[in-house]
Amino acid sequence: MKLQNLIAAKSKVQKKIAVAAAEDQEVIEAIASALKLDLASFILYGDETKIKALLSEHSITENEKVTITHTSGANEAATEAVKAVSSGEADVLMKGMVPTATLLKAVLNKEYGLRTGNVLSHVAVFEVEGYDRFTIVTDAAMNIAPDLKQKVQITKNAVQIARAIGIETPKVAPIAAVEVVNPDMQATLDAAALTQMNQRGQLKDCIVDGPLALDNAVSLEAAKHKGITSDVAGKADILLVPTIEVGNVLYKSLIYFANAKVGAVIAGAKAPIVLTSRSDSAESKLNSLILAVCSAN
Protein backbone atom coordinates (compact mmCIF):
# COMPACT_ATOMS: atom_id res chain seq x y z
CA MET A 1 0.00 0.00 0.00
CA LYS A 2 1.47 3.33 -1.09
CA LEU A 3 0.38 6.67 0.40
CA GLN A 4 0.92 8.47 -2.90
CA ASN A 5 -1.51 6.07 -4.65
CA LEU A 6 -4.26 7.61 -2.51
CA ILE A 7 -4.21 10.54 -4.89
CA ALA A 8 -6.59 8.54 -7.08
CA ALA A 9 -9.24 8.90 -4.33
CA LYS A 10 -9.28 12.73 -4.37
CA SER A 11 -12.49 14.47 -5.28
CA LYS A 12 -13.09 15.92 -8.74
CA VAL A 13 -13.71 19.33 -7.17
CA GLN A 14 -10.32 20.83 -6.44
CA LYS A 15 -9.67 21.65 -2.78
CA LYS A 16 -8.04 24.85 -1.51
CA ILE A 17 -5.41 24.68 1.22
CA ALA A 18 -4.65 27.60 3.58
CA VAL A 19 -1.04 27.45 4.77
CA ALA A 20 -0.10 29.23 8.02
CA ALA A 21 3.40 30.77 7.70
CA ALA A 22 4.42 29.22 4.39
CA GLU A 23 7.97 30.64 4.49
CA ASP A 24 9.58 27.24 4.97
CA GLN A 25 11.69 25.39 2.42
CA GLU A 26 10.12 21.96 2.96
CA VAL A 27 6.58 23.32 3.05
CA ILE A 28 7.16 25.06 -0.29
CA GLU A 29 8.78 21.90 -1.68
CA ALA A 30 5.67 19.89 -0.71
CA ILE A 31 3.44 22.58 -2.26
CA ALA A 32 5.48 22.51 -5.48
CA SER A 33 5.06 18.70 -5.68
CA ALA A 34 1.34 19.02 -4.92
CA LEU A 35 0.96 21.58 -7.73
CA LYS A 36 2.75 19.24 -10.16
CA LEU A 37 0.24 16.52 -9.22
CA ASP A 38 -2.60 19.06 -9.59
CA LEU A 39 -3.64 18.04 -6.06
CA ALA A 40 -5.00 21.37 -4.81
CA SER A 41 -4.73 25.15 -4.92
CA PHE A 42 -3.13 27.20 -2.13
CA ILE A 43 -3.44 30.44 -0.17
CA LEU A 44 -0.09 31.09 1.45
CA TYR A 45 -0.09 33.26 4.61
CA GLY A 46 3.18 34.65 5.92
CA ASP A 47 6.15 36.79 4.95
CA GLU A 48 5.47 37.64 1.32
CA THR A 49 9.11 38.38 0.39
CA LYS A 50 10.38 35.11 1.86
CA ILE A 51 7.53 33.09 0.34
CA LYS A 52 8.13 34.59 -3.12
CA ALA A 53 11.86 33.84 -2.89
CA LEU A 54 11.19 30.21 -1.95
CA LEU A 55 8.56 29.82 -4.68
CA SER A 56 10.97 31.20 -7.28
CA GLU A 57 13.38 28.35 -6.50
CA HIS A 58 10.67 26.10 -8.00
CA SER A 59 9.91 28.59 -10.81
CA ILE A 60 6.48 29.26 -9.29
CA THR A 61 4.92 32.72 -9.39
CA GLU A 62 1.51 33.76 -8.05
CA ASN A 63 -1.29 32.45 -10.27
CA GLU A 64 -4.86 31.16 -9.91
CA LYS A 65 -3.53 28.08 -8.03
CA VAL A 66 -1.21 29.94 -5.64
CA THR A 67 -1.93 33.24 -3.94
CA ILE A 68 0.00 34.95 -1.14
CA THR A 69 -1.48 37.00 1.70
CA HIS A 70 1.15 38.89 3.68
CA THR A 71 0.98 38.52 7.47
CA SER A 72 3.41 39.53 10.24
CA GLY A 73 4.50 36.89 12.74
CA ALA A 74 3.32 33.38 13.56
CA ASN A 75 0.17 34.42 15.46
CA GLU A 76 -1.25 36.49 12.59
CA ALA A 77 -0.40 33.83 10.01
CA ALA A 78 -2.13 31.15 12.13
CA THR A 79 -5.18 33.33 12.79
CA GLU A 80 -5.67 34.34 9.15
CA ALA A 81 -5.18 30.81 7.81
CA VAL A 82 -7.67 29.42 10.36
CA LYS A 83 -10.16 32.17 9.49
CA ALA A 84 -9.87 31.29 5.79
CA VAL A 85 -10.89 27.72 6.59
CA SER A 86 -13.67 28.59 9.05
CA SER A 87 -15.18 31.04 6.54
CA GLY A 88 -15.19 28.34 3.85
CA GLU A 89 -12.66 30.12 1.64
CA ALA A 90 -10.31 27.14 2.06
CA ASP A 91 -11.01 23.42 2.62
CA VAL A 92 -7.86 22.32 4.49
CA LEU A 93 -5.50 24.02 6.97
CA MET A 94 -1.75 23.38 6.81
CA LYS A 95 0.90 24.25 9.39
CA GLY A 96 4.03 26.00 8.13
CA MET A 97 6.64 27.80 10.25
CA VAL A 98 4.38 28.19 13.31
CA PRO A 99 4.79 26.39 16.62
CA THR A 100 2.26 23.53 16.96
CA ALA A 101 0.68 25.03 20.09
CA THR A 102 0.19 28.44 18.34
CA LEU A 103 -1.68 26.83 15.46
CA LEU A 104 -3.73 24.54 17.74
CA LYS A 105 -4.74 27.48 19.93
CA ALA A 106 -6.01 29.35 16.84
CA VAL A 107 -7.84 26.18 15.73
CA LEU A 108 -9.50 25.93 19.17
CA ASN A 109 -10.40 29.66 19.28
CA LYS A 110 -14.10 29.93 20.19
CA GLU A 111 -14.77 32.91 17.93
CA TYR A 112 -13.19 31.95 14.61
CA GLY A 113 -11.63 28.50 15.20
CA LEU A 114 -12.49 25.12 13.70
CA ARG A 115 -14.24 23.48 16.67
CA THR A 116 -17.21 21.20 16.06
CA GLY A 117 -17.94 20.20 19.65
CA ASN A 118 -16.00 16.97 19.08
CA VAL A 119 -12.53 16.10 20.29
CA LEU A 120 -9.88 16.97 17.70
CA SER A 121 -7.17 14.35 17.35
CA HIS A 122 -4.06 13.52 15.36
CA VAL A 123 -4.27 10.59 12.93
CA ALA A 124 -1.05 9.37 11.28
CA VAL A 125 -1.14 6.90 8.39
CA PHE A 126 2.08 4.93 7.89
CA GLU A 127 3.36 2.99 4.95
CA VAL A 128 5.69 0.43 6.55
CA GLU A 129 7.90 -1.71 4.35
CA GLY A 130 6.92 -5.38 4.49
CA TYR A 131 3.35 -4.67 5.63
CA ASP A 132 0.48 -5.25 3.23
CA ARG A 133 -1.72 -2.60 4.90
CA PHE A 134 -1.48 0.94 6.18
CA THR A 135 -0.79 1.29 9.90
CA ILE A 136 -2.73 4.13 11.49
CA VAL A 137 -1.43 5.56 14.79
CA THR A 138 -3.55 7.85 16.98
CA ASP A 139 -3.01 10.16 18.89
CA ALA A 140 0.68 11.04 18.64
CA ALA A 141 0.46 14.82 18.72
CA MET A 142 -2.61 16.49 20.20
CA ASN A 143 -4.38 14.84 23.14
CA ILE A 144 -1.91 14.45 25.97
CA ALA A 145 -3.52 11.85 28.26
CA PRO A 146 -7.00 11.10 26.91
CA ASP A 147 -9.66 9.61 29.17
CA LEU A 148 -12.15 6.97 28.00
CA LYS A 149 -14.61 9.56 26.66
CA GLN A 150 -11.86 11.21 24.62
CA LYS A 151 -10.57 7.82 23.42
CA VAL A 152 -14.04 7.06 22.04
CA GLN A 153 -13.90 10.25 19.96
CA ILE A 154 -10.26 9.69 18.97
CA THR A 155 -11.27 6.23 17.71
CA LYS A 156 -14.20 7.69 15.75
CA ASN A 157 -11.91 10.29 14.13
CA ALA A 158 -9.39 7.61 13.12
CA VAL A 159 -12.18 5.38 11.74
CA GLN A 160 -13.41 8.32 9.64
CA ILE A 161 -9.90 8.79 8.15
CA ALA A 162 -9.49 5.03 7.60
CA ARG A 163 -12.78 4.93 5.69
CA ALA A 164 -11.73 7.99 3.65
CA ILE A 165 -8.72 6.01 2.41
CA GLY A 166 -10.74 2.92 1.56
CA ILE A 167 -10.56 0.81 4.75
CA GLU A 168 -14.30 0.19 5.07
CA THR A 169 -14.35 -1.56 8.47
CA PRO A 170 -11.02 -0.83 10.16
CA LYS A 171 -9.70 -3.10 12.90
CA VAL A 172 -8.84 -1.08 15.98
CA ALA A 173 -6.32 -2.23 18.60
CA PRO A 174 -6.33 -0.21 21.83
CA ILE A 175 -2.69 -0.61 22.81
CA ALA A 176 -1.44 -1.41 26.31
CA ALA A 177 1.65 -3.05 27.77
CA VAL A 178 -0.17 -6.37 28.14
CA GLU A 179 -3.08 -8.16 26.48
CA VAL A 180 -5.00 -8.90 29.66
CA VAL A 181 -7.05 -6.54 31.82
CA ASN A 182 -5.02 -5.36 34.78
CA PRO A 183 -6.93 -3.07 37.18
CA ASP A 184 -3.65 -1.25 37.95
CA MET A 185 -3.17 -0.32 34.27
CA GLN A 186 -5.72 2.28 33.12
CA ALA A 187 -4.93 1.62 29.44
CA THR A 188 -6.14 -1.99 29.79
CA LEU A 189 -9.38 -0.93 31.51
CA ASP A 190 -10.12 1.65 28.80
CA ALA A 191 -9.28 -0.90 26.09
CA ALA A 192 -11.73 -3.40 27.57
CA ALA A 193 -14.44 -0.73 27.80
CA LEU A 194 -13.88 0.32 24.17
CA THR A 195 -14.10 -3.32 23.07
CA GLN A 196 -17.39 -3.75 24.93
CA MET A 197 -18.75 -0.47 23.55
CA ASN A 198 -17.95 -1.70 20.04
CA GLN A 199 -19.67 -5.06 20.67
CA ARG A 200 -22.77 -3.24 21.98
CA GLY A 201 -22.94 -0.96 18.94
CA GLN A 202 -21.76 2.21 20.70
CA LEU A 203 -18.67 2.44 18.44
CA LYS A 204 -19.68 1.70 14.89
CA ASP A 205 -18.05 1.04 11.50
CA CYS A 206 -15.03 -0.71 13.02
CA ILE A 207 -13.96 -3.80 14.96
CA VAL A 208 -12.32 -3.01 18.30
CA ASP A 209 -10.46 -5.61 20.35
CA GLY A 210 -8.13 -4.96 23.21
CA PRO A 211 -6.14 -4.57 25.25
CA LEU A 212 -3.42 -5.72 22.87
CA ALA A 213 0.30 -5.22 23.24
CA LEU A 214 1.97 -3.82 20.11
CA ASP A 215 3.43 -7.20 19.04
CA ASN A 216 0.05 -8.95 19.27
CA ALA A 217 -1.64 -6.12 17.42
CA VAL A 218 0.63 -6.17 14.37
CA SER A 219 2.07 -9.71 14.22
CA LEU A 220 -0.13 -12.77 13.65
CA GLU A 221 2.77 -14.94 14.76
CA ALA A 222 3.07 -13.08 18.08
CA ALA A 223 -0.70 -13.28 18.60
CA LYS A 224 -0.71 -17.04 17.88
CA HIS A 225 2.24 -17.53 20.21
CA LYS A 226 0.21 -15.93 23.02
CA GLY A 227 -2.87 -17.99 22.08
CA ILE A 228 -4.93 -14.86 21.34
CA THR A 229 -8.03 -15.48 19.23
CA SER A 230 -9.26 -12.16 17.90
CA ASP A 231 -10.48 -10.46 14.74
CA VAL A 232 -7.99 -7.65 15.33
CA ALA A 233 -4.84 -9.30 16.72
CA GLY A 234 -2.06 -9.51 14.14
CA LYS A 235 -3.95 -7.42 11.60
CA ALA A 236 -4.80 -4.13 13.27
CA ASP A 237 -5.36 -1.14 10.97
CA ILE A 238 -5.58 1.43 13.79
CA LEU A 239 -3.29 1.48 16.83
CA LEU A 240 -5.02 3.55 19.51
CA VAL A 241 -2.24 4.52 21.91
CA PRO A 242 -2.88 5.38 25.57
CA THR A 243 -0.89 8.65 25.77
CA ILE A 244 0.82 11.23 23.57
CA GLU A 245 4.26 9.98 24.63
CA VAL A 246 3.53 6.41 23.50
CA GLY A 247 2.14 7.70 20.20
CA ASN A 248 4.92 10.22 19.59
CA VAL A 249 7.66 7.66 20.28
CA LEU A 250 5.93 5.09 18.06
CA TYR A 251 5.50 7.71 15.30
CA LYS A 252 9.15 8.73 15.40
CA SER A 253 10.41 5.13 15.81
CA LEU A 254 8.57 4.06 12.68
CA ILE A 255 10.20 6.92 10.76
CA TYR A 256 13.72 6.79 12.17
CA PHE A 257 14.17 3.05 12.83
CA ALA A 258 11.87 1.51 10.23
CA ASN A 259 12.23 4.15 7.49
CA ALA A 260 8.42 4.27 7.24
CA LYS A 261 6.62 6.89 5.18
CA VAL A 262 3.88 8.89 6.85
CA GLY A 263 1.01 11.25 6.14
CA ALA A 264 -0.93 12.80 9.03
CA VAL A 265 -3.88 15.04 9.76
CA ILE A 266 -5.80 16.44 12.70
CA ALA A 267 -9.34 15.10 12.41
CA GLY A 268 -12.57 16.02 14.17
CA ALA A 269 -12.41 19.73 13.26
CA LYS A 270 -14.52 21.57 10.66
CA ALA A 271 -11.84 20.67 8.12
CA PRO A 272 -8.73 18.46 8.03
CA ILE A 273 -5.57 20.02 9.40
CA VAL A 274 -2.09 19.14 8.18
CA LEU A 275 0.13 19.33 11.23
CA THR A 276 3.50 17.86 10.46
CA SER A 277 6.59 18.18 12.58
CA ARG A 278 9.35 20.63 11.48
CA SER A 279 11.64 17.64 11.09
CA ASP A 280 9.24 15.80 8.74
CA SER A 281 10.48 15.54 5.15
CA ALA A 282 8.88 17.31 2.18
CA GLU A 283 7.66 13.85 1.10
CA SER A 284 5.75 13.29 4.33
CA LYS A 285 4.31 16.80 4.09
CA LEU A 286 3.10 15.92 0.58
CA ASN A 287 1.66 12.62 1.89
CA SER A 288 -0.20 14.58 4.56
CA LEU A 289 -1.61 16.93 1.93
CA ILE A 290 -2.82 13.93 -0.07
CA LEU A 291 -4.43 12.44 3.06
CA ALA A 292 -6.07 15.78 3.95
CA VAL A 293 -7.46 16.27 0.46
CA CYS A 294 -8.86 12.69 0.48
CA SER A 295 -10.47 13.18 3.88
CA ALA A 296 -11.90 16.59 2.92
CA ASN A 297 -14.02 14.86 0.27
Ligand SMILES: CCCC(=O)SCCNC(=O)CCNC(=O)[C@H](O)C(C)(C)COP(=O)(O)OP(=O)(O)OC[C@H]1O[C@@H](n2cnc3c(N)ncnc32)[C@H](O)[C@@H]1OP(=O)(O)O
Ligand atom coordinates in the same frame (compact mmCIF):
# COMPACT_ATOMS: atom_id res chain seq x y z
C1 LIG B 1 3.81 13.75 15.62
C2 LIG B 1 4.58 14.82 14.96
C3 LIG B 1 4.19 16.19 15.37
C4 LIG B 1 4.62 16.48 16.78
O1 LIG B 1 5.54 15.93 17.31
S1 LIG B 1 3.72 17.65 17.59
C5 LIG B 1 4.43 17.78 19.16
C6 LIG B 1 3.59 17.27 20.28
N1 LIG B 1 2.34 17.96 20.44
C7 LIG B 1 2.13 19.01 21.28
O2 LIG B 1 3.04 19.54 21.90
C8 LIG B 1 0.71 19.45 21.49
C9 LIG B 1 0.13 18.79 22.73
N2 LIG B 1 -1.12 19.38 23.13
C10 LIG B 1 -1.19 20.60 23.71
O3 LIG B 1 -0.21 21.30 23.89
C11 LIG B 1 -2.54 21.06 24.14
O4 LIG B 1 -3.37 20.01 24.47
C12 LIG B 1 -3.26 21.97 23.06
C13 LIG B 1 -3.75 21.13 21.91
C14 LIG B 1 -2.32 23.09 22.56
C15 LIG B 1 -4.46 22.63 23.75
O5 LIG B 1 -3.93 23.31 24.82
P1 LIG B 1 -4.61 24.61 25.44
O6 LIG B 1 -4.78 25.67 24.41
O7 LIG B 1 -3.83 24.92 26.68
O8 LIG B 1 -5.98 24.04 25.72
P2 LIG B 1 -6.76 23.78 27.06
O9 LIG B 1 -6.48 22.39 27.50
O10 LIG B 1 -6.56 24.89 28.03
O11 LIG B 1 -8.20 23.90 26.45
C16 LIG B 1 -8.66 25.10 25.82
C17 LIG B 1 -9.98 24.77 25.21
O12 LIG B 1 -9.74 23.92 24.05
C18 LIG B 1 -10.43 22.69 24.22
N3 LIG B 1 -9.60 21.60 23.71
C19 LIG B 1 -8.35 21.31 24.09
N4 LIG B 1 -7.91 20.26 23.40
C20 LIG B 1 -8.94 19.88 22.59
C21 LIG B 1 -9.12 18.85 21.63
N5 LIG B 1 -8.16 17.96 21.42
N6 LIG B 1 -10.28 18.79 20.97
C22 LIG B 1 -11.29 19.67 21.19
N7 LIG B 1 -11.17 20.65 22.08
C23 LIG B 1 -10.02 20.75 22.78
C24 LIG B 1 -10.66 22.54 25.73
O13 LIG B 1 -11.75 21.71 25.99
C25 LIG B 1 -10.89 23.97 26.14
O14 LIG B 1 -12.22 24.31 25.82
P3 LIG B 1 -13.06 25.29 26.76
O15 LIG B 1 -12.32 26.60 26.74
O16 LIG B 1 -13.07 24.68 28.10
O17 LIG B 1 -14.39 25.35 26.09
